[in-house]
Amino acid sequence: MTTPQPHYNITLPTPHHHGIAIVGCGGIVNYAHLPAYRQHGLNIVGCYDLNHDSARATAHSHGIDTVYQSLDELMSDARVEIVDIAIPAWEQRAVATRLLHAGKHLLCQKPLAETLDDARAIVDAGQTAQRHVAVNQQMRWSAGIAASYDLIRRGYIGTPTDAQIQVSTSTPWHMWPWLRDSAHLDVMYHSIHYLDSIRHLFGNPSLITSRHTQYPGQLERAETKTVTILDYADNLHVVVMVNHHDDSQDVYATYRFLGTKGIIKGTIGLLYNYPHGRPDTLEYAAHGEPLTSIPLEGLWIPDAFIGPMASLMHAINTHQPPITSAADNIGTLQLVHGSYLSAHTGRSVCPADL
Numbered sequence: 001m002t003t004p005q006p007h008y009n010i011t012l013p014t015p016h017h018h019g020i021a022i023v024g025c026g027g028i029v030n031y032a033h034l035p036a037y038r039q040h041g042l043n044i045v046g047c048y049d050l051n052h053d054s055a056r057a058t059a060h061s062h063g064i065d066t067v068y069q070s071l072d073e074l075m076s077d078a079r080v081e082i083v084d085i086a087i088p089a090w091e092q093r094a095v096a097t098r099l100l101h102a103g104k105h106l107l108c109q110k111p112l113a114e115t116l117d118d119a120r121a122i123v124d125a126g127q128t129a130q131r132h133v134a135v136n137q138q139m140r141w142s143a144g145i146a147a148s149y150d151l152i153r154r155g156y157i158g159t160p161t162d163a164q165i166q167v168s169t170s171t172p173w174h175m176w177p178w179l180r181d182s183a184h185l186d187v188m189y190h191s192i193h194y195l196d197s198i199r200h201l202f203g204n205p206s207l208i209t210s211r212h213t214q215y216p217g218q219l220e221r222a223e224t225k226t227v228t229i230l231d232y233a234d235n236l237h238v239v240v241m242v243n244h245h246d247d248s249q250d251v252y253a254t255y256r257f258l259g260t261k262g263i264i265k266g267t268i269g270l271l272y273n274y275p276h277g278r279p280d281t282l283e284y285a286a287h288g289e290p291l292t293s294i295p296l297e298g299l300w301i302p303d304a305f306i307g308p309m310a311s312l313m314h315a316i317n318t319h320q321p322p323i324t325s326a327a328d329n330i331g332t333l334q335l336v337h338g339s340y341l342s343a344h345t346g347r348s349v350c351p352a353d354l
């Protein structure tokens with residue numbers, strides 16, 4: 001059998017010269033958003049941060065002409081069509097609502113909000129303002145997930161029966177000091193990417209069951225080791241297992257998607273040396289055939305970060321919702337909150353009820 005060639009390259013729509021302003025000039029904007037946008041020649045017109053030094057340093061590093069002194073100043077800049085927000089989740093509702101009232105389209109960072117109420121308020125504000133709100137769930141565009149999506153969609157594994165994402169690594173939590181005291185950690189801030197990618201690949205599960213725990217003596221307040229099972233109506237079983245405190249030499253970050261006709265398996269390169277990472281790997285076999293390696297190009301950071309922005313621009317051009325719209329993201333946040341509720345109560349939870 002010939003080796004399948006998955007399609008996973010991200011294409012920008014035409015036109016893609018929309019004026020973009022950045023709100024929040026911290027780590028992720030500097031090492032992921034702006035390198036991706038610069039590589040694709042996007043039109044970054046200005047940036048703003050509560051910490052003006054961060055905004056000035058970011059503008060200097062990335063050749064951005066305008067540093068706004070206030071959100072009002074950014075909102076009144078008619079060149080700005082899209083605002084890319086990368087601030088802590090609990091700040092996002094207030095900022096997003098003001099920007100939508102000012103007529104801007106938004107790319108919000110994940111998590112869209114820490115509560116479903118706040119997330120739904122952002123969805124409503126977008127609908128009222130008739131502006132698009134996309135969420136930066138960029139793992140969907142990472143090479144391994146995007147290539148798997150294409151192969152599954154084209155029938156290479158047949159009917160999906162089992163899926164696993166298993167990560168055991170030593171996470172550099174010091175990069176996000178504000179997360180140390182957070183009441184939610186892995187699922188809200190990390191596994192949310194896996195849950196969103198699983199929804200992208202397989203749709204919404206009917207039940208979620210989670211167990212959360214900690215590492216002895218960990219400095220973080222919340223869960224750093226989690227196991228989550230997703231049950232689907234058609235008997236598909238998904239397991240997401242994550243451990244952020246693996247100090248061994250045997251760390252791994254793997255995905256495995258099994259169906260009635262074939263199997264896809266691979267590694268999530270970013271997790272082997274965050275934030276530099278390495279390319280994802282992918283192997284495929286039809287049942288009865290040996291696994292074949294399919295080389296993948298690109299890194300999750302920064303390359304996948306062009307995906308949500310390209311999708312938002314496509315939405316603006318075509319008046320269709322972006323792939324990771326805020327409305328779609330409610331489904332991902334229902335899994336996040338379903339996971340916490342399940343771990344807290346020791347029961348399975350129907351995410352659609354939340």
Ligand SMILES: NC(=O)c1ccc[n+]([C@@H]2O[C@H](COP(=O)([O-])OP(=O)(O)OC[C@H]3O[C@@H](n4cnc5c(N)ncnc54)[C@H](O)[C@@H]3O)[C@@H](O)[C@H]2O)c1
Pocket residue numbers: 023024025026027028029048049050051054086087088089091095109110111136138175176189
């Ligand atoms: N792969 C990913 O998708 C990914 C990775 C890392 C972080 N994130 C998310 O990106 C966001 C930012 O993370 P980070 O690591 O860059 O954090 P950071 O602390 O490095 O930067 C956040 C910046 O936002 C600024 N800020 C805070 N509130 C503000 C407000 N109301 N208005 C303007 N500026 C404000 C801060 O001054 C700071 O400069 C978080 O929501 C985080 O969850 C996503």
